[in-house]
Amino acid sequence: xxxxxxxxxxxxxxxxxxxxxxxxxxxxxxxxxxxxxxxxxxxxxxxxxxxxxxxxxxxxxxxxxxxxxxxxxxxxxxxxxxxxxxxxxxxxxxxxxxxxxxxxxxxxxxxxxxxxxxxxxxxxxxxxxxxx
Amino acid sequence: xxxxxxxxxxxxxxxxxxxxxxxxxxxxxxxxxxxxxxxxxxxxxxxxxxxxxxxxxxxxxxxxxxxxxxxxxxxxxxxxxxxxxxxxxxxxxxxxxxxxxxxxxxxxxxxxxxxxxxxxxxxxxxxxxxxxxxxxxxxxxxxxxxxxxxxxxxxxxxxxxxxxxxxxxxxxxxxxxxxxxxxxxxxxxxxxxxxxxxxxx
Numbered sequence: 001x002x003x004x005x006x007x008x009x010x011x012x013x014x015x016x017x018x019x020x021x022x023x024x025x026x027x028x029x030x031x032x033x034x035x036x037x038x039x040x041x042x043x044x045x046x047x048x049x050x051x052x053x054x055x056x057x058x059x060x061x062x063x064x065x066x067x068x069x070x071x072x073x074x075x076x077x078x079x080x081x082x083x084x085x086x087x088x089x090x091x092x093x094x095x096x097x098x099x100x101x102x103x104x105x106x107x108x109x110x111x112x113x114x115x116x117x118x119x120x121x122x123x124x125x126x127x128x129x130x131x132x
Numbered sequence: 133x134x135x136x137x138x139x140x141x142x143x144x145x146x147x148x149x150x151x152x153x154x155x156x157x158x159x160x161x162x163x164x165x166x167x168x169x170x171x172x173x174x175x176x177x178x179x180x181x182x183x184x185x186x187x188x189x190x191x192x193x194x195x196x197x198x199x200x201x202x203x204x205x206x207x208x209x210x211x212x213x214x215x216x217x218x219x220x221x222x223x224x225x226x227x228x229x230x231x232x233x234x235x236x237x238x239x240x241x242x243x244x245x246x247x248x249x250x251x252x253x254x255x256x257x258x259x260x261x262x263x264x265x266x267x268x269x270x271x272x273x274x275x276x277x278x279x280x281x282x283x284x285x286x287x288x289x290x291x292x293x294x295x296x297x298x299x300x301x302x303x304x305x306x307x308x309x310x311x312x313x314x315x316x317x318x319x320x321x322x323x324x325x326x327x328x329x330x331x332x333x
Contacts, residue, residue: 017223018319021245024219028247031211041199044192045270046247052316072186 013127018057025050026065029076040075040082040100047074063115073101196270200277204285209248209267216248220299232302241297241304243319246271249297251278254305255330256293264288273314294330 013019025046032043047069054061068077075098077083086095087109097104116122146153146161153161187195223240224232252265264286266278276288290308297304313321 017240017243020219020223021243021319024215024245025247027215028212031215035203035208037202039199039203041192041196042203042269045196049316053319056316057319 015057015059018053018059022050022053022059022061025053033076033078033081038081043076044074047076063117067105070098070101070103071105072103073098075100200269200285204279204283206266206279206281206283209269209279212248213250213267216245217299220244237302241306242323245315246297251276252296252298253288254294254296258293261288261293271315274312 029043029046029050032039032046035042051061051069051074053059069075070077070083075082077096077098079085082099084097084099086097087093088095092109093106094109095104095106142165143158143162146158150161220240223244224237226233226236246268247270249268250265251268253261253263256262264278264280266280266286268276268278269285270277274290276290278286278288280286290312293308295306295308297306307327310323
């Protein structure tokens with residue numbers, strides 16, 4: 001989920017219950033796809049509540065999590081099951097198409113492209129939620 | 133091309149339907165009708181672009197209804213129930229302690245997620261709603277959706293009934309009248325601290 005940045009008070013997290021709830025809903029969405037027969041509508045419902053929760057409580061989702069959710073129809077994107085990955089032409093890019101609604105997303109293949117969140121200089125503090 | 137014999141019918145027809153035509157335009161129109169070939173069927177070549185609109189909430193709920201009729205097996209939702217009990221165990225036992233803070237437990241259950249909990253109706257105005265038991269699948273502003281032990285899906289309204297959740301040692305009672313809020317807004321709302329009038333048994 002969202003990483004804490006720039007807080008000097010150590011291991012104290014505000015809004016910890018929100019993060020735990022988002023985590024639980026994300027896992028429940030994965031479970032809904034593993035049922036037989038596959039129930040795509042239930043997983044869409046869970047990801048939608050996840051998004052509205054994050055919006056109402058002013059909490060940002062990590063971009064790696066956002067990339068696995070379709071922007072149009074809120075499906076969980078799992079390669080092979082609900083989406084297709086293809087490599088295409090100039091300049092070289094990977095195209096991810098959602099099988100539910102047909103929207104696609106393009107990522108340019110460039111070595112210098114890195115998310116701001118991935119650079120190790122920008123992470124100030126990592127807090128573990130499980131204390132057991 | 134020769135003009136057909138019933139030309140006057142066509143002229144009258146055009147004059148009736150389009151009364152404001154001048155004479156020049158009338159002549160042009162009639163010439164076009166007789167000399168130009170008219171295509172009745174046209175085959176469009178190329179792709180037709182569909183406009184993508186986000187489905188409204190009404191459509192999404194109707195789709196959910198259809199999809200859930202195939203998945204109404206109580207035993208299939210076992211992993212969901214396990215996940216829920218693990219999730220609540222993390223939230224209740226804060227900091228590795230072994231006893232539950234009773235003050236904290238109230239706030240925890242108000243703010244927690246109830247998807248996957250085993251719930252039963254203790255009291256209600258409707259007699260046939262009592263003794264309903266099952267796991268929660270979806271939750272909205274006024275309703276719970278439940279999978280019962282008999283492999284059916286039921287919608288239960290929140291108002292005028294009292295619910296019960298049993299978790300290890302604890303028994304939680306929820307007054308449905310005061311719980312009629314969307315689950316995403318429940319985190320920020322403060323609840324009033326009084327016991328309402330119970331439904332008539």
